[in-house]
Amino acid sequence: MRTKPANLIYILPNLFTAASIFSGIFSMISAVNGEFSKAAWLIMLALVFDGLDGRVARLTNTCSKFGVEFDSLADMVAFGVAPALLSYLFVGYEFGRLGIVVAALFVIFGAIRLARFNVMTAQTEPSVFIGVPIPTAAVFISLMVLLFEKYGFEENFGAVILIFSIMVSLLMVSNIRYPSFKKIDYRPKHAMRLFVFILFILLIIFVFPVEGFFLLFIAYILYGPLRATLLLSRYLQKR
Numbered sequence: 090m091r092t093k094p095a096n097l098i099y100i101l102p103n104l105f106t107a108a109s110i111f112s113g114i115f116s117m118i119s120a121v122n123g124e125f126s127k128a129a130w131l132i133m134l135a136l137v138f139d140g141l142d143g144r145v146a147r148l149t150n151t152c153s154k155f156g157v158e159f160d161s162l163a164d165m166v167a168f169g170v171a172p173a174l175l176s177y178l179f180v181g182y183e184f185g186r187l188g189i190v191v192a193a194l195f196v197i198f199g200a201i202r203l204a205r206f207n208v209m210t211a212q213t214e215p216s217v218f219i220g221v222p223i224p225t226a227a228v229f230i231s232l233m234v235l236l237f238e239k240y241g242f243e244e245n246f247g248a249v250i251l252i253f254s255i256m257v258s259l260l261m262v263s264n265i266r267y268p269s270f271k272k273i274d275y276r277p278k279h280a281m282r283l284f285v286f287i288l289f290i291l292l293i294i295f296v297f298p299v300e301g302f303f304l305l306f307i308a309y310i311l312y313g314p315l316r317a318t319l320l321l322s323r324y325l326q327k328r
Contacts, residue, residue, distance in 0.1 A: 099151045105142035106156070106163045109135045113167030120175045125238055128175050129231035133302075135167035136224050161203045168227035169199035176254055179234050180247035191251045195230075195258045199223045202261040218267040221310060225267075226257040229310060232303040239299055257310060265313040 116131035142160060146152045173192040181188030202223050209219065233250050237243045243250075294301035 098149050099153070101149060102142045102146035102151055102156055103159060105138045105145060106159050109138035109142065109163045109167045112138060113163070113171040116167070116171045117174050120171075120178045123178075125175065125179050125234055128171070129234045132167065132171055132175070132231040133228055135171070136228050139164065139167065139224055157207065161207055164203055164223055165196075165200060168223045169196045169203075172227040172230040173199075175234060176230050176250055179237075180243050180250050183247060184251060188251065191254050191258075195226070195254055198258040198262045199226065205262075216269055218269050220263050220265060221257055221260040221267060221313065223261060225306065225309065226261055228302075229257055229306045230254060232299065232306055235299045236303050260310065260313065263313075265317050267309070267313045 112131045112135035116128040116135070119125075119128035119131060139160070142156070146156055173195045176195070177188055177192040181192055184191075202220055205219070206222075230250070230253070233253060237246070237250065290301070290305060294305070
């Protein structure tokens with residue numbers, strides 16, 4: 090009788106993973122129905138569930154190979170297919186075959202990103218990501234849809250979403266390094282600066298939710314190429 094609760098604990102992280110899939114499916118249905126803002130927020134909700142499943146698995150010591158594979162499949166639905174469909178139905182369809190190619194590119198490169206991540210970090214938890222994580226790319230596309238719909242930019246600047254979609258697709262399969270934030274320095278001497286920074290970000294997001302999240306994500310995405318360019322220039326100067 091004592092083994093049943095322990096076995097049931099293994100279900101908990103998988104429930105969050107299933108919730109992430111459900112959010113992705115719900116997002117796609119909403120996008121098909123023309124509810125683009127709702128679809129975008131559902132992808133962001135999937136990010137919350139995706140973050141919880143891994144943390145719950147580690148806290149309950151229920152990490153498993155099945156959980157890793159299930160999580161990857163969930164990411165493919167919620168952060169691969171859902172944002173690609175959202176961007177295509179929002180503006181991509183206006184560009185004919187080019188819109189189809191951009192949407193397909195996002196899904197294909199996202200799948201490559203997930204497969205590479207599983208192969209490289211199957212046993213260890215990295216302190217950095219190689220390439221933009223697919224959830225980050227998906228939420229960034231969702232935030233662009235929210236921003237464009239809020240200000241009506243899609244009528245004249247719809248191509249911008251396609252350009253950024255191609256950019257994040259390429260960054261997903263690049264070798265550019267990004268911080269994972271899984272090993273943040275919480276020592277007292279850094280705690281106050283971290284607290285002030287987080288408080289400042291939260292206040293901006295509270296006042297301007299869409300714009301705040303968008304600036305936060307675009308800063309993270311651009312950090313990789315800018316850092317790589319700076320390191321390359323320093324290397325060339327030393328030669």
